[in-house]
Amino acid sequence: MAFHTMDFGAPTCARISERALAIAFEAEPSPALQERIRSLARRALEHDAVAEAVAGLGNLTLFLRSPDDAEALLARLPAWASEAAAAEASAPRTIEIPVRYGGADGPDLPAVAQRCGLAEDEVVRLHAAGEYLVFFLGFQPGFAYLGGLDARLATPRLATPRTEVPAGSVGIGGAQTGVYPRRAPGGWNLIGRTELALFDPFGSPPSLLQAGDRVRFVPV
Amino acid sequence: MSERRVTILAPGLFASVQDGGRFGARASGVGVAGALDPLALVTANRMAGNDPDAAAIECTLGGARIRIEAPMRVALAGAECDARIDGVRLPAWSCAFAEAGSVLALGAAREGTRTIVAFGGGIDVPRVLGSRSTDLAAGFGGFAGRALRAGDELPIGPSAASARAAFRLQPPEWSVHLSSSETGAVRVRALVGPESARVADARSFWEREWEIAPQSNRMGYRLAGAPLAAPRDGAMRSHAVEPGVVQLPPNGVPIVLLADAQTTGGYPRIAIVIEADRRRAAQARIGGRLRFVRTDFDEAKAARHDVEAYLRATAAAIAAQLQ
Structure with missing residues (x-):
C-alpha cells in the first residue's frame, strides 16, 4: 500500500467544542485519504486522553475524556498527522x-x-x-x-x-x-x-x- | 421477601430508562443516548444511594405512575411535577423511603420537561455497549430497547443504602429559573460553530428567539420561525456531530441535536450549546422558546465549574443525610 506516502497537504486542526477536536483535509475524498484518516485515528487513540475517534469524509473528530486537555492536545495534532503520514498502513480486511x-x-x-x-x-x-x-x-x-x-x-x-x-x-x-x-x-x-x-x-x-x-x- | 422491582402503571407522555450515556462506540455509528439532564440524574442517584451514573427512569412532562414492589429509596430531580407517594408529596430534588406496594404518581410537570426518577439500587437492566441507556432509534439497551409501557416490570439492583431519611436539596438555580428573559425564553449559552461563517445572517440566529417545534424529540429540537438564509456551500462533507450541535439544514431552520442524535451529519454547524447548558435546552418545553447567547471556551469552563460546585455541595449534603 503506497497510500501513506501521498501528500494530502497540511490538515486544518481546530477545537470544535469543549471536548471535540477536528482534523480536516482539503484534498478530494478518496480511499487513500480515508486510509490516512484511519491511521491518524489509530495514532490519536494511543493517547489516554482521547476517548473516541470518529471519521467523517476527509476529516476526523476526536472526543476527549476531559475538556481540560483540549488546548494541549490541539497543539499535538499536526505532529500526529505527520506521524500518521509516515506510518505503515495496516493490511485491510x-x-x-x-x-x-x-x-x-x-x-x-x-x-x-x-x-x-x-x-x-x-x-x-x-x-x-x-x-x-x-x-x-x-x-x-x-x-x-x-x-x-x-x-x-x-x-x-x-x-x-x-x-x-x-x-x-x-x-x-x-x-x-x-x-x-x-x-x-x-x-x-x-x-x-x-x-x-x-x-x-x-x-x-x-x-x-x-x-x-x-x-x-x-x-x- | 418481595422481589426488588418496580411496575410501570402508566408511563406518562414518554418515559425511558437512561443512565450517564453510552460512550465508546460512536465510531460504529452508535449514539450516546443517556439522561438529557445529567445533573438531575447524578443528584437523584446520589439521593437514592446509587452511583452517580446508575440507570433511572426519565419521565417527560410528568404523568407517570409507578408501583414500588419492595421497600427502597426513591428520589426525584429535574422538572417539578407535584409527585406523591401514596398521597405524600415528593417534590423534585427530594427523596424518601418507599414501602412495598406504594405508588409513586407524578402530576403534570409545572416547569421544565424531564424528571429523573431514581430507585435505590438503580434499574438493573443489562449493560449494552457499556451502558443501560435506551437507544430508541436502534432498539437496544434500556428496557427491551424501547420506551416504557404500562405493565413493564423493571428489575431494581441490590442497594446498600438502607437509610430511611427523607430530605430535600436546594435545587440548582438554573433549574428553577429556566425562563430567563421577559418573554419566557430559555437562554442557553453556545459556542460559535465551525461553519458559522457560511451563514449570511448568522447574527440573526443569535439575536432572535426560536420556538421549539412539535416535531422535536430526544434526537433533537427542531426550531420554528422565519428561516435564515440558506447556508453558502450548503453541501458539506460529513463529519462527526455531538449533542449540543446546532445544525442549519438547507431549509434555513436550525436543529439543536440532543442526546439521541446520530453520530455523523453533513449540515453546517452554526453553534454548539455548551455542556453546562445542554440540560437547560433539553428542559425547555416544546412550544416554548430558546435564545442562544454567544459564549467562549473560558466561559464554558466557568459554567462547568458551577455545575461541579453544585454537585460537590449536594454530594456532601446527601452523604451527611444518608449516614
Whole structure:
C-alpha cells in the first residue's frame, strides 16, 4: 500500500467544542485519504486522553475524556498527522456480503436499470464487481458509507422515501451504495438484500464493518 | 421477601430508562443516548444511594405512575411535577423511603420537561455497549430497547443504602429559573460553530428567539420561525456531530441535536450549546422558546465549574443525610 506516502497537504486542526477536536483535509475524498484518516485515528487513540475517534469524509473528530486537555492536545495534532503520514498502513480486511439481487429483495432494480440505461443483470454485475472501501460509519449503528460505486450506477434518491426499509437492504442513493443494518425509513433505491447481520449490540466490535475495511458484494 | 422491582402503571407522555450515556462506540455509528439532564440524574442517584451514573427512569412532562414492589429509596430531580407517594408529596430534588406496594404518581410537570426518577439500587437492566441507556432509534439497551409501557416490570439492583431519611436539596438555580428573559425564553449559552461563517445572517440566529417545534424529540429540537438564509456551500462533507450541535439544514431552520442524535451529519454547524447548558435546552418545553447567547471556551469552563460546585455541595449534603 503506497497510500501513506501521498501528500494530502497540511490538515486544518481546530477545537470544535469543549471536548471535540477536528482534523480536516482539503484534498478530494478518496480511499487513500480515508486510509490516512484511519491511521491518524489509530495514532490519536494511543493517547489516554482521547476517548473516541470518529471519521467523517476527509476529516476526523476526536472526543476527549476531559475538556481540560483540549488546548494541549490541539497543539499535538499536526505532529500526529505527520506521524500518521509516515506510518505503515495496516493490511485491510475484506468483508464479503452475500446479496440476493432483484425481486422482492431489490424492488428498485428495474428502475435503477432503466435510469442507468443498463440491463438489470448488468447493474448486478457492475455492483458486484466493485471493491468498496468503508469510508466511515454513521446515520445508524453499523451503517457504513462506502466509497467506490461505479459511476454508471449512480441513481438519485427516491422522491418520496419509504417509511420502512427491511434490515439488510442494499441500496443506491446518488453516488453512494450501502446496506441498511436495521429496519428504518429510507430513500435509497433498493437493489437487493443480505441475510448478514451488520450490527449486533452484543458483538465486539458491534459493527461488522469498520472504517478502512474493503467490501465486496457476492450475488447468491 | 418481595422481589426488588418496580411496575410501570402508566408511563406518562414518554418515559425511558437512561443512565450517564453510552460512550465508546460512536465510531460504529452508535449514539450516546443517556439522561438529557445529567445533573438531575447524578443528584437523584446520589439521593437514592446509587452511583452517580446508575440507570433511572426519565419521565417527560410528568404523568407517570409507578408501583414500588419492595421497600427502597426513591428520589426525584429535574422538572417539578407535584409527585406523591401514596398521597405524600415528593417534590423534585427530594427523596424518601418507599414501602412495598406504594405508588409513586407524578402530576403534570409545572416547569421544565424531564424528571429523573431514581430507585435505590438503580434499574438493573443489562449493560449494552457499556451502558443501560435506551437507544430508541436502534432498539437496544434500556428496557427491551424501547420506551416504557404500562405493565413493564423493571428489575431494581441490590442497594446498600438502607437509610430511611427523607430530605430535600436546594435545587440548582438554573433549574428553577429556566425562563430567563421577559418573554419566557430559555437562554442557553453556545459556542460559535465551525461553519458559522457560511451563514449570511448568522447574527440573526443569535439575536432572535426560536420556538421549539412539535416535531422535536430526544434526537433533537427542531426550531420554528422565519428561516435564515440558506447556508453558502450548503453541501458539506460529513463529519462527526455531538449533542449540543446546532445544525442549519438547507431549509434555513436550525436543529439543536440532543442526546439521541446520530453520530455523523453533513449540515453546517452554526453553534454548539455548551455542556453546562445542554440540560437547560433539553428542559425547555416544546412550544416554548430558546435564545442562544454567544459564549467562549473560558466561559464554558466557568459554567462547568458551577455545575461541579453544585454537585460537590449536594454530594456532601446527601452523604451527611444518608449516614
